[in-house]
Amino acid sequence: MAKGSCGNDACTNRFFFFFFLGTKGFVGYLCRKYTNKHHLIILMINKHENDDRTLSFNGLLNKFVNASHLSLNSSSLSSSSSSSSSPPPPPPPPSSSTTTANSAHTDQLPSSRQSSPHNKKKRKRPQRQYAPPSTYAHLSPIRDSIDYELICLFVGLNPGIATAQKGHAFAGPTNLFWPLLFESGCVTSKLSFKDDSSLPSKWQLGITNLVSRPTAEQSELSKQEMIDSSESLEIKIATFRPISICIVGKGIWESIYRFKTGKILPQASFTYGWQSPPFDFAQPIMMNVKSENHVMQSQHQLPRIFVVPSTSGRVAAYSRAMKSELWAELGSFINSERKKKKKKLLYNIRA
Structure with a gap:
């Protein structure tokens, strides 16, 4: 052989x-x-x-x-x-040439991240168009929770559908206003939208809106309507003279800025938090304030302005951690002012 x-x-x-x-x-x-x-x-x-x-x-x-x-x-x-x-024994390590060929083949395959549903872009819903007041005429505006000389007045955009139906501020089921209000220390008890009317008397806080009429989304309001509403908002704030105002939504601040300056808010220089605008907003109206013993003329400085992202569940561009950090800064200011007012009240009682 x-x-x-x-x-x-x-x-x-x-x-x-x-x-x-x-x-x-x-x-x-x-x-x-x-x-x-x-x-x-x-x-x-x-x-x-x-x-x-x-x-x-x-x-x-x-x-x-x-x-x-x-x-x-x-x-x-x-x-x-x-x-x-019986399964085959483990193979010997491949040579460098084979490894290179295998890696080249792997590069051509789609990665797990590309196929993961978490990395796929969500399909955006079509944005609603402008809706005239007659569209939601069956819904009534809500009442402001407001009083004179509050520590902070929160300014929302306008009532949503759930808010208008329930008759209370920030009543949407996914709205973060009430959870953030408690977590930041602005209040020391967990509150819900049903407690909005007690904010001025119990916590020296208030709530109002830029536009009074309800809509389902912000896009159903015209930009000019929001700018024009800034005038009535300024008069209201000047009348009630809060120490500070918290703008709950960047779009509100953009409308106010446009109303006061006639210009678009510079995006490059804008940051959330305390604002230093190049204009006076809500100059307090001089008026006589009646007290139990005498009549005195009230004099106040301009309210400080703090801007946070919208708390609506439809706005998910900012993380919860980022929102919590901003609200914590506001909560520290509110608590500080609350202590000052308490000391001032005790001093007046002793005097």
């Missing part, structure tokens, strides 16, 4: 014996006996990604058989391989 070949019976017996030891073990045996291409064949098996072991083994074995001048019955291999249950 010539070197590099074998008899049909002997070769077949060796095949079935080593096949049950595992496909890779058998190929390794053939490679060591008949050729020096053992490492190449194992790499071919590792690189093959077909889950069907029978097909992958037969395809690779046929290549080896053709190279070694062997003739084996592929049908017998299929029936024998289906009865094998």
Whole structure:
């Protein structure tokens, strides 16, 4: 028998014996006996990604058989391989050339992040168009929660549908106003929209709106309507003279800025928090304030202006942590002013 070949019976017996030891073990045996291409064949098996072991083994074995001048019955291999249950041993580490080829193949596949639903862009809802007052004429405006000389007056944009239906401020189920009010320390008790009327007397806080008529979304208000409403808002604030005002929504502050200056609010220089506008807003109206014992003329400075993002659940551009940080700064100011007013009240009582 010539070197590099074998008899049909002997070769077949060796095949079935080593096949049950595992496909890779058998190929390794053939490679060591008949050729020096053992490492190449194992790499071919590792690189093959077909889950069907029978097909992958037969395809690779046929290549080896053709190279070694062997003739084996592929049908017998299929029936024998289906009865094998032992998993193949772990393959040797691939060569650098194979690693490069595999990595190049991987780069062409879509990454898990691209296919993840969390990274897919959400389909935006179509924005509502301007709605005239007749659209929501069946809904009534809500009453302001306001009084004179409050520590802070919160200014919302306008009542939403849920707010108008319930008759209380910030009554939307996903609105964060009331949770942030408590978490920031502006109040020391958990409140809900039903407590809006008690804010002035119990907490020296108030709520009003830039536009009084209800809509489902801000886009249903015209920009000119928001600018024009800034005048009546300024008169209201000047009349009730709060120490500070909190603008709940950047769009409100943009309208006020446009009303006072005739210009668009510079976006590059804008930051949330305390504002230093280049104009006087809500100059307190001089008036006589009646007290129990005497009449005195009230003199007040301009209210300080603090701007926070909208607390509406529809506005998700800013994180909860960012909103909480801003509200905490406002809460510190409110508590500080509350202590000052308490000390002043005690001093007046003693005097």
